[in-house]
Amino acid sequence: MTVFSDKWSARAKQSGFSMIELMISMVISLVLIAGVVSVFQSNKRTYITGDALAEIQENVRIAYDYIAREVRMAGSGYSCLANVTTVQNMLNSTDFDFNFAQPLEAYDNGNNLPAALSGVVKSGTDALVVRGTYGVGAKLETELDNPSASLKVTSIDPPPMGVDDIVVVTDCRTASIFQITNFSGNGNSGSDNVVHNTGTGTPGNQTKNFIYPFQAGATVIKTRTIAYYIGTNANGESALFQRATDQGSSDTIEVVEGIQDMQLTFGVDTNDDGLPEGYYTPTQITDGSIGAEWSDAISARINLLVRSIDDNVVDSISSYTFNGKTITPTDKRMYREVSFVVAIRGRLQ
Template identity: 30%
Template sequence: MKYQKGLSLIELMIALVIGLLLVAATVQMFVGSRVTYSMQNELAKVQENARFAMNFISRDLRMAGYIGCTKHLTIANTLRDTANGDAAHGEYDLSVPIAIEDNYVSASGTSIDLPSNASPSDGTDIVSIKFSDTEGACSVTDHNTSSAVMTCTGHEFVTGQVLLVSDCKKAAIVQHTGGNPNKIVHNTGNSVTPGNCTKGLGLPIVCSTLGTAEDFTGGTVMLLRNYTYYIDQNAFGVPALYRTSIGVTDKNATLNQQELVEGVENMQVLLGLDTDDDGTADCFKSSVSRCVSSGSVTVTEDNIVAIRVSLVIRSIANNVTSTPQSYVLNGVTITPTDNYLRKVFTSTVTLRNRTL
């Protein structure tokens, strides 16, 4: 019986080659699995970011123009403008519940009110949405028009908040100037900003006098919301969806901004037109698209019944794809110069209330 005493050089070389092949195959499988995992992970993040972003925008668009009861109420706005003059403050003007800045250009600025530190990305759309919120609303059991005090037991509104009161016959926008937990005070004075220019909540608004008194006993007081959506760069240089909202600082109404979802690179808005007066946007039911860019129509037209929002969501990590990936936005094919993963998500929202 002979025993193995060693390996020949040829046998050793064959064993090394076989081992190298096995290692190479294992490394290839690992690299392939890692690339696939990275792609799937970034795709999941893109889809999740899109879901959150679209949920925020769609929910607010559906509420745009809501003032309680019928949408045809007349609204008296007693708020002063930024210079404390007699004009209604634009940030709280519900006569235009939706305002759209089409393809924003920083050099030209925007007519939509934004915080001073906001820097929207050029070429993206900006959407401002205003409505009254029923959450936290209270019922007016008594209204002393001469002292500008409404009894609204148990309310949680704070001094400086901008409110809307409605009784299904009329409505008014006021700023809460008092601190009693059971009272809503809409007096004049400089204790809050922008402040009320008159006690009277009836039309026409006359700021140089006490105005026209209107009794809102039996009405409802709601918080006025103003949300503006736009694309900006966050602190890490990543494009993100931002939203401004009305806040209160030292009893003064202010616009605050908040980053909602990172990775949102572009937002484009199309308006759905109802040209045959059937209540449905023609561009959504015709084989030939009749949606138009918001910049090509007058935004006060009554035949705008829906809004289509398209978001370009980008991966946070670069080099997710091996080559630049083209995508289609509003019928235009765009080919980037980097290797970020991008997807376009689109949602159509029917406008329920008075809108543009």
């Protein structure tokens, strides 16, 4: 009897889980799995949100670097701290790309655009135009002979300018803008010969006669016109574009995607105290309603509306505020308004 009882006892010990125990184990497992899934989804949402925010911040940084650099140097080189009183345009054209007497201007809400920007600027957004100098300048070696089709400048290696470049010669009192039609460099010794004849080039020169006898030491440096605007890229997305005119021709590049809108106001100084009396839209400056001109603008405030490239970044559709207006989007992208002010160095007192 003892042996029989021991056998049954051993079998009882090997009978496994009961149904109740199995169900309890399954419930516990489901709870644990649900917790793991919840943590995973929370981490995924946090990652998506953080990645979208980092993407927006990076796009803003790129846009700021491009725009702020150009605005800061608007008119640099031939404005010489706003001391230039006379600008001679010797080119055959004074239209949008070659209107160097106007270092800074803008167009309000895509209205009254020049032909160069017509059809590419997103409706309702502003366009910014900056004209100035760039690169390395060379110094006049001798006083200009007038009339003369050539200038002797200090030789630099590599040469800072060449054929078809549009350059300005200035002594910070007077400036003359012309296109180089021939260039003879001598490496890093002696002097280079800069020729600006008529009858060739685009747009070419209408005259080779300077209105001012520039002395040795005056600067010769390249110029360009740059426009920034919001357009539509190949993916059908809004983006910030740059249109640059150099050597008589223009080139357009996409700077960064995700920029939805750009609104501009300008700090205007009408009493020459070096401080803005207020910030005004491009229309208010252009139409003269505030009694100021573009030459009175000493700073620019740039408002950008930026959104994430991907959709379904936020949990639900939520309104945002841009340029003082509340807007409700139709998607679940992340939207941010960014504003920064840039002073125009050449116009500060």
